[in-house]
Amino acid sequence: MKKFKFISLLILMMFLAGQSCDYSKLTLSHSFGKTLELLVVTNNKEQWNGKMGKSIQEYFGQMFEGLPQWEPMFDIFYLPQEAFGDIYKPNHLIFIADIDSALEEPIIETRKNLWAAPQRVVKISAPDINSFIQAFDENKEGIMELYQQLERERILKFFKTSEAKKAKNILQKVFKIEMVLPVGFVVAKCVEDNFIWIRKETNLVSQGLMIHTFDYSSTNIFEPESIISRRNSLTKLHIPGPVDDSYMKVADEVIECISKEINFNEMYAVETRGLWDVHNDFMGGPFLSYTFVDESLNRVITIDSYVYAPKDQKRIHMKEVEAILHSFSFVENKSTEKE
Numbered sequence: 001m002k003k004f005k006f007i008s009l010l011i012l013m014m015f016l017a018g019q020s021c022d023y024s025k026l027t028l029s030h031s032f033g034k035t036l037e038l039l040v041v042t043n044n045k046e047q048w049n050g051k052m053g054k055s056i057q058e059y060f061g062q063m064f065e066g067l068p069q070w071e072p073m074f075d076i077f078y079l080p081q082e083a084f085g086d087i088y089k090p091n092h093l094i095f096i097a098d099i100d101s102a103l104e105e106p107i108i109e110t111r112k113n114l115w116a117a118p119q120r121v122v123k124i125s126a127p128d129i130n131s132f133i134q135a136f137d138e139n140k141e142g143i144m145e146l147y148q149q150l151e152r153e154r155i156l157k158f159f160k161t162s163e164a165k166k167a168k169n170i171l172q173k174v175f176k177i178e179m180v181l182p183v184g185f186v187v188a189k190c191v192e193d194n195f196i197w198i199r200k201e202t203n204l205v206s207q208g209l210m211i212h213t214f215d216y217s218s219t220n221i222f223e224p225e226s227i228i229s230r231r232n233s234l235t236k237l238h239i240p241g242p243v244d245d246s247y248m249k250v251a252d253e254v255i256e257c258i259s260k261e262i263n264f265n266e267m268y269a270v271e272t273r274g275l276w277d278v279h280n281d282f283m284g285g286p287f288l289s290y291t292f293v294d295e296s297l298n299r300v301i302t303i304d305s306y307v308y309a310p311k312d313q314k315r316i317h318m319k320e321v322e323a324i325l326h327s328f329s330f331v332e333n334k335s336t337e338k339e
Contacts, residue, residue, distance in 0.1 A: 031092035031116035035151060035316050038074040039091040041084045043099055048078055052097060052129045059140050060095070064315040065258055066273030066286045071315045074147075090116035092154060093147050096123040097136075103127040106135035110146060118157065120150040155323040156180050167198050172331050175211060176297075180327035185209070189238055197238055206308040207321050210234065213299045221300050222270045224259040227291055228252065231304065241278040248306075251277040251284060265328060267292045276306055286314055288322055294330065303328055 033039070038060055042048045060074045079088060081098075106126040114121045122143050126132035159182035167187050171177045174193050184200040185207075199208040212234055220226055228250050235248035250257065257274035264271070269292035277284035289304035305321035307314050 028113060028115070028117045029090050031090050031119045031154075033091045033093065034075065035155065035319060036072075036074050037077060037091075038093045038095060038147065039077050039079065039088060041079050041081055041094065041096045043081050043097075045080050047097070047099065047129070048080070050129070052099075052132055053078075055133050055136060056095070056097065059136075060144075064318070066275070066288065067314050067318070068254075068275055068284065068286065069314075071313050073144075073315075089114075090119070092116070092119050093150060094119070094121045095143070096121070097132060098123060098125040099127070099129060099132060100125050101127055106131050108135065108139055110143075112150075118150055118154050120146055122146065151319060152323040152326050155320055156327055158182075159320075159324070170196065171211075175213065176331045177211065177301075178327075178329045178331055179209075179303075180324060182324075191238070195234065195238060204309065204312060205317055207317060208239075208306045208308075209321065209324065210239075210302075210304040210306075212302045212304070213294075216293050216298050216300050222291060224257060224270070224272065227259070227270060227272050227289065227302070228257060228274075230302070231287075231289065235276075236279075241281045241283065243281055246278050246280040248276050249279050250287075251275040262290075264290050264292055265326070283308060283310075285309065286318055288318065288325065290325060290328075296330070 040048075040056055040060070042053065047053055057076060061072045061076055064071045064073050074093075077091075103125060104127065106124060109123045109125070111119075111121045113119050124132060124135055124139075126135055159180050162183040164181040164183050164185040167181050167185050168179070170187055170190060171179055171181075174190065175196065181198065182200075184202075185198050186200070187196065188199050188208075189195075189197040194213045196211050197208065198210075199206065212230070232249050239248040241247050252274060254275050254277070257272055259270055259272045262269055262271045269290045272287075272289045272291070274287060275284060276287045285306060285308045287304060287306040289302055291300065291302045293299070294301055303325050305318075305325055307317040307321060309317055
């Protein structure tokens with residue numbers, strides 16, 4: 001079976017995690033800020049309006065992957081250093097760029113829960129703008145993942161306050177899986193112990209989760225074409241549309257799906273992002289899935305999520321279901337809650 005290759009990005013993330021300090025044992029205020037909102041601080045506005053600020057804005061303001069329309073990864077809120085007072089320090093995501101001519105080389109620092117909780121603060125100090133940009137370019141993917149981890153943690157902390165116990169219990173008892181499921185999610189369909197469809201419906205937004213398991217046979221199950229083909233077979237069989245002969249399918253004729261190998265909760269996995277639509281209807285939206293192997297039971301697991309929000313931006317809703325997927329863990333001889 002394929003083993004995960006730890007690339008330099010993940011080595012960087014491990015370094016950053018090792019260098020970070022968790023101040024959660026101290027009395028901290030609750031962090032604030034909207035989901036996917038990043039506070040950026042530089043020494044002065046001239047830096048922000050120059051090439052240093054441009055490099056920061058282009059990366060953190062890039063398009064959120066896999067959406068049908070353009071939405072930024074983060075909404076960026078900028079402050080010069082002189083305006084960065086105590087009132088702003090409880091923001092949950094903070095990036096500080098500091099040019100200090102006394103330095104000989106760039107320094108990267110990260111702190112978790114420095115001024116509030118939950119919070120992630122990253123600071124890059126460099127002797128000049130060019131060395132800052134180089135250090136930022138070399139480490140920005142690892143920094144992005146630290147921010148994404150914090151966003152997922154923040155979302156899950158809120159979701160855990162009120163969970164959908166019936167759906168959680170089915171996952172635990174039938175699939176031997178643990179996931180954080182906020183109240184409102186209900187089981188729409190369950191087929192033995194190999195497929196389940198869980199969804200949450202409101203007047204404006206639909207969020208859905210699918211979990212599919214099957215016996216592991218070869219590494220071919222990780223090929224993007226295989227993942228998309230399985231998804232289409234399952235949704236045609238189990239996810240009907242609003243009219244006769246309508247069903248969910250991958251809309252890869254609109255945009256090509258994005259697949260990449262990742263470390264998912266310490267397991268090798270393939271992440272797939274793309275768009276879905278409904279055959280013989282006009283519904284559609286983004287989806288995200290992770291495919292990995294449960295070695296203890298020799299089974300492949302695909303956990304999948306989708307969003308339908310025709311009158312709303314999609315990124316926050318997608319970030320919510322992404323957080324749910326990342327809450328995945330295996331049940332290990334735990335007693336489940338009573339329904």
